Amino acid sequence: MPLAPAITDLEQLKNHPAVARLVGWNAAGVxxxxxxxxxxxxxxxxxxxREACALLKDDPACPFNFLSDITxxxxxxxxxRFEVVYxxxxxxxxxxxxxxxxxxxxxPAVESLTSVWxxxxxxxxxxxxxxxxxxxxxxYLRRILMPEDWEGHPLRKDxxxxxxx
Amino acid sequence: xxxxxxxxxxxxxxxxxxxxxxxxQHPSTHGVLRVLLEIDGETVVRLMPDIGFLxxxxxxxxxxxxxxxxxPLTDRIDYLxxxxxxxxxxxxxxxxxxxxIPPKAQWLRVLLNELTRINxxxxxxxxxxxxxxxxxxxxxxxxxxxxxxxxxxxxxxxRMMTSYFRVGGVALEPPLGFFDRVRDFAGYFPERIDQYExxxxxxxxxxxxxxxxxxxxxxxxxxxxxxxxxxxxxGVDIDLRRDMPYSSYEKFQFKVPVSQDGDVFARxxxxxxELRESIGMVRQALDGMPEGAIKADAPGVVLPDRxxxxxQMEALIHHFKIITEGFAVPAGExxxxxxxxxxxxxYYIVSDxxxxxxxxxxxxxxxxxxxxxxxxxxxxLLADVVAAIGSIDIVLGEIDR
Numbered sequence: 218m219p220l221a222p223a224i225t226d227l228e229q230l231k232n233h234p235a236v237a238r239l240v241g242w243n244a245a246g247v248x249x250x251x252x253x254x255x256x257x258x259x260x261x262x263x264x265x266x267r268e269a270c271a272l273l274k275d276d277p278a279c280p281f282n283f284l285s286d287i288t289x290x291x292x293x294x295x296x297x298r299f300e301v302v303y304x305x306x307x308x309x310x311x312x313x314x315x316x317x318x319x320x321x322x323x324x325p326a327v328e329s330l331t332s333v334w335x336x337x338x339x340x341x342x343x344x345x346x347x348x349x350x351x352x353x354x355x356x357y358l359r360r361i362l363m364p365e366d367w368e369g370h371p372l373r374k375d376x377x378x379x380x381x382x
Numbered sequence: 383x384x385x386x387x388x389x390x391x392x393x394x395x396x397x398x399x400x401x402x403x404x405x406x407q408h409p410s411t412h413g414v415l416r417v418l419l420e421i422d423g424e425t426v427v428r429l430m431p432d433i434g435f436l437x438x439x440x441x442x443x444x445x446x447x448x449x450x451x452x453x454p455l456t457d458r459i460d461y462l463x464x465x466x467x468x469x470x471x472x473x474x475x476x477x478x479x480x481x482x483i484p485p486k487a488q489w490l491r492v493l494l495n496e497l498t499r500i501n502x503x504x505x506x507x508x509x510x511x512x513x514x515x516x517x518x519x520x521x522x523x524x525x526x527x528x529x530x531x532x533x534x535x536x537x538x539x540x541r542m543m544t545s546y547f548r549v550g551g552v553a554l555e556p557p558l559g560f561f562d563r564v565r566d567f568a569g570y571f572p573e574r575i576d577q578y579e580x581x582x583x584x585x586x587x588x589x590x591x592x593x594x595x596x597x598x599x600x601x602x603x604x605x606x607x608x609x610x611x612x613x614x615x616x617g618v619d620i621d622l623r624r625d626m627p628y629s630s631y632e633k634f635q636f637k638v639p640v641s642q643d644g645d646v647f648a649r650x651x652x653x654x655x656e657l658r659e660s661i662g663m664v665r666q667a668l669d670g671m672p673e674g675a676i677k678a679d680a681p682g683v684v685l686p687d688r689x690x691x692x693x694q695m696e697a698l699i700h701h702f703k704i705i706t707e708g709f710a711v712p713a714g715e716x717x718x719x720x721x722x723x724x725x726x727x728x729y730y731i732v733s734d735x736x737x738x739x740x741x742x743x744x745x746x747x748x749x750x751x752x753x754x755x756x757x758x759x760x761x762x763l764l765a766d767v768v769a770a771i772g773s774i775d776i777v778l779g780e781i782d783r
Contacts, residue, residue: 254480256717283604285607285719288745304730308618311626334605335605336605336608336750361433361434372442
């Protein structure tokens with residue numbers, strides 16, 4: 218089964234429920250799309266992520282009502298350095314979609330999703346702890362896995378595997 | 383160890399409450415979970431789990447390993463369902479590679495995954511019942527679990543850290559007598575489930591401790607990211623094995639137990655019925671096991687047979703290359719989720735085209751499920767916290783990774 222090349226053309230993908238919904242809301246807020254290995258990725262503008270998620274959650278046709286996961290990828294030394302990755306699941310339609318927000322290293326901050334899904338709480342704390350991304354509006358943004366007095370953010374690429382000594 | 387001292391929650395005039403520290407060394411927290419409780423008499427006012435004591439940085443370690451070297455690390459995330467973690471990881475890498483897996487390997491994976499589910503649920507049932515005070519069930523559950531572990535030892539040489547699945551298939555052909563042993567087990571196990579149920583399901587003490595305790599509505603469960611029996615106990619009917627099938631699960635007949643009550647008893651019933659469904663699937667896998675290869679035909683990715691290595695130069699070269707340099711995976715990213723005994727286990731893997739993963743993230747089911755604990759316990763009795771913790775079936779190794 219050879220791999221099909223990724224589709225990144227917005228025109229071809231505009232029939233996907235999540236893409237249609239987001240483009241209909243704010244075409245400028247959708248920075249790009251990618252359909253690769255049967256998975257849909259939508260790049261969303263940093264300022265619009267909370268609104269985009271709230272919109273997808275309440276979509277009458279295909280409600281992405283479940284937040285599966287939030288994580289982050291560090292593309293150091295490239296800029297924009299961070300990609301915060303959100304995985305949404307539609308329980309009624311059994312569909313998945315991945316949203317991504319790109320962040321520059323100068324101000325790695327993005328709006329918190331805790332007002333949309335309270336379950337975003339731990340995931341955002343984990344990303345804050347291990348990558349140093351700030352989530353504005355989070356009720357309790359403190360380290361969750363590492364000790365409170367730990368220095369640095371271990372999953373960043375410029376953090377050595379053995380830690381600082 | 384997110385916060386060593388509890389945040390001050392006592393305000394002047396509210397001095398009726400006190401802070402109680404439960405764990406991390408507490409027998410009913412199933413590992414090293416610390417729970418901070420603000421209590422008013424016997425009533426829990428606020429509850430805050432404190433995790434991270436078992437954090438070992440597995441996600442960081444993965445970035446320094448070849449793809450095939452990550453498999454043993456995935457066992458150690460959740461030591462009660464190693465095969466499920468193996469499966470989720472190899473499925474994700476196979477999706478990145480675009481590999482097709484032979485049917486026999488897929489069915490073997492299903493068979494072993496359902497045995498893993500039985501293993502995990504038996505540990506849960508035994509310890510959960512023990513937390514609440516029914517000590518005998520533990521001994522019966524561990525008797526059957528021992529048999530499952532012996533079967534794991536037969537196929538993989540290890541009781542708990544199996545690492546049996548490989549990218550492209552499974553490591554070895556199961557030894558002679560393995561299928562007979564599983565068939566034997568599948569024959570008597572339903573009767574053993576009846577034994578557990580005889581001890582618990584109609585037991586008035588068990589019912590008093592579990593019915594109507596630690597309730598959670600479907601809306602709360604979805605909003606808090608709960609999955610697995612914790613979610614299905616609240617009446618949300620989703621099971622990834624049926625709804626987004628992987629590894630040939632679409633060829634199996636099984637029911638997904640759902641309960642509407644949302645209390646500890648509902649979650650108990652879901653898991654006990656899952657035990658029965660799982661043993662049914664084990665039987666189906668035994669009956670319908672296809673013939674054929676157990677590894678995909680992908681010479682650069684899958685290690686060659688030892689016999690071929692002794693006779694064919696090509697095979698020897700491939701073996702040497704895979705061991706010393708790993709195999710390159712085309713750039714891209716995938717999110718693969720499977721239904722683990724605890725809920726949605728997901729692996730998000732980013733490849734940059736080299737032989738080592740650029741980023742591996744594990745979506746842990748317990749990590750999200752643990753968030754429901756405050757919702758379940760606040761406003762209820764202190765003694766019910768133990769029942770609630772048991773009912774979400776946490777494994778701290780998976781939470782902290």
